[in-house]
Amino acid sequence: MFSYNDLKVIDVVARLGSFSGAAKEIHKVPSAISYTVRLMEERLSVNLFVRLHREVKLTTAGIYFVEQARDLLKQMDNIRLQTQRVANGWTKNVSIALDNVVRESRVSKMVGDFYRAFPDVELHLSMEVFNGVWDALADGRVDIAIGATTAIPVGGSFARRDMGSLAWKFVVSKNHALANIEHKLSVDQLIEYPAICLEDTSRTLPKRVTWLMDNQRRIMVPNWYSALQCLRDALGICLVPSHIAIPFIQSGELVEKQLQQPPQLSPCCLAWNTETISPAMQWILDYLGDGQQLHQEWLC
Template sequence: MFSHQELLIIDTVARLGSFAAAANELNRVPSAISYSVKSIERKLAVTLFKRLHRKVELTSAGTYFVEQSRLILKQMTEIKFQTQRVANGWQSSVSIALDNVVREASVNQLVHDFYAQFPEVELLLTMEVFNGVWDALADNRADIAIGATAAIPIGGNISYRAMGSLSWDFVVSANHPLASVDKPLTEEELIQYPCICLEDSSRTLPKRVTWLLDNQRRLVVPNWHSAEQCFIAGLGVGLMPSHRSAPLIAAGTLIEKTLLTPYQDSSCCLAWHKNNENPAISWLLEYLGDSDKLHAQWLNSAS
């Protein structure tokens, strides 16, 4: 209904209180300013300004119109600015899906460093479990995935960088009945107790579990913090990432046990969309570093 120029004229007249002063600021003649204001008033069928001897004052309707006009002018400027940024490869937000196995301290440092570099870009973090990380990438809910485990279960335009192997410890509480068993545990001994495991957060891809015997009861928890509390309380048995279990084993809170069939390490990786790189994503990929740095900062308890 109104052009940017018309809204700007109304704003300038209201701010300066004079057609002549507005004309001088906008490099127009006063008659052109007066004509534009009258044209807008005709469109609205209301009077925006009281015409006095050498100045103008806003009516109540004019005050409301100017307030709304300024919001629209600000939004139009922001749209122009953001559109130019997008055209130059920028985006207003970057989303990262983190597998729940990664070190929490590294997440905090990443957020701190990212906002120091990109104060105007939003960082959207989600914590996923197992195939939920790949699901977030496949569904375009994430630009980058950190700590994705197992083989890539999705096709398409995905690049990845190895993060090394994630090792697991089979643990029980120091007070658990199996804690004193001084030999590799058999399935007959293990199946008596619930397996503490995380629920895969995938929405569309097949869900998976780390370790579970046939017909064994599960104790399903949402994250590794909850799992730790259940292990410590002796509510079940199961595998825990070594970088999380190591401090608890060292403190004597948990006991590492040996299985007849040892569980293999899991390959982890950093993954991202090949054709979705922009300055913020490129910075993140460089910041996260090579495979050795990724493993040290995100999966290694000693770092």
């Protein structure tokens, strides 16, 4: 019903209070301004302005219309801006999946630095376990995954960057029956106690378990916080990422024990969807750095 220019004319006339003043600012002749206002009043079947000798004043209906017109102008300006941003690779948000093994203390600094660099882009974070990271990538729920296993279980347009290997420690509560045994623990000794296992968050990919012996009972938990609670209460046994276990070993709450079959290192990687690259996403990939930086900041 009204063009952007029509609304702009009404806005300027209302602000300056005269056709001649509006004509000067918009670089048109006063008669063109007067004609636009009269045409809009005819379309609305109301008078927007009271014409005085050298000025115009808004009617009650005019005051309402100008308020609405200014809101519309802001919306139209915003649509134009956002459309240009999309054309230049701008995205509304970037989604990141964090594997439950990574160092969570690093997250807040990354978020703060990102929001300073991109004040108009949202960062969406989720926590996944094992194959849940790749499941989120394959399903398009996230753009980037930090701490994914290097064995890629899905096909698609994904790239990765090595993060080095995650080390594990076998720990038990200081009050657990295994805490005072000095020799390396055998499978027969371990199988007597429930294994504390994190539930794989994968929705479609096969679920994985990092450490479990044949016919051993399980305690399934959602995250390492719950696993540590069970460990400290001597409810079960499990392998824990070294960087998570060390503070509890140092405090004496948990005791590290040696196994006859030592745990293997777990190679990890940074992975991302190459089809959703945007300036904000590229900034994150550059910010996270090379493999050495990733290992030091997220797995140690």
